[in-house]
Amino acid sequence: MITYYTPKTVSEKARFWPAIAAIIIVFALSSSTPKGLQRPFTTGFAQYLGKISYALYLVHGPVCRSLGYWSVIKIWEYTGRTTTAGYIGGVLGGGVLVFATVFWVSDIFWRIVDVGCVKLARWVESICLVKTDGPSEKIVN
Structure with a gap:
């Protein structure tokens, strides 16, 4: 389970990995070209x-x-x-x-x-x- 790898100092363990995933998604979208991953958001x-x-x-x-x-x-x-x-x-x-x-x-x-x-x-x-x-x-x- 991924919750095993959650740092012990995190108080709300259920929110840690979704927050990391959100950061990765936003970085991937902002680094992409308008014809790539950003295409659905530019319509x-x-x-x-x-x-x-x-x-x-x-x-x-x-x-x-x-x-x-x-x-x-x-x-x-x-x-x-x-x-x-x-x-x-x-x-x-x-x-x-x-x-x-x-x-x-x-x-x-x-x-x-x-x-x-x-x-x-x-x-x-x-x-x-x-x-x-x-x-x-x-x-x-």
Whole structure:
């Protein structure tokens, strides 16, 4: 077992090797060429997911807990949940509905709230910073 090789000073032994693996993966990806290991992360869809990732994080919980539970129960009213097919149909149908809704609401949140906050922060930054035309240090002989 690999846990045998975990240093004794590590308090959370279950997290040591996944952390090492994460470091190796990030190093391998950053050392790769854009046409190599980085290719899946440079697609348009991956870039879009990166933009809405925070909105996805914020939105998925409330949507899953509200629409998710409700939609599965409503679909079960039609399919029934006593059979395996009806049960799975309700869960999959609710899952598809929640998946689409989470992406839609996340996109709206990103466009309205996240982009708006970035614009506001840049405006505040432009007010607070002193603009200079060149280097601020003067050389005195």
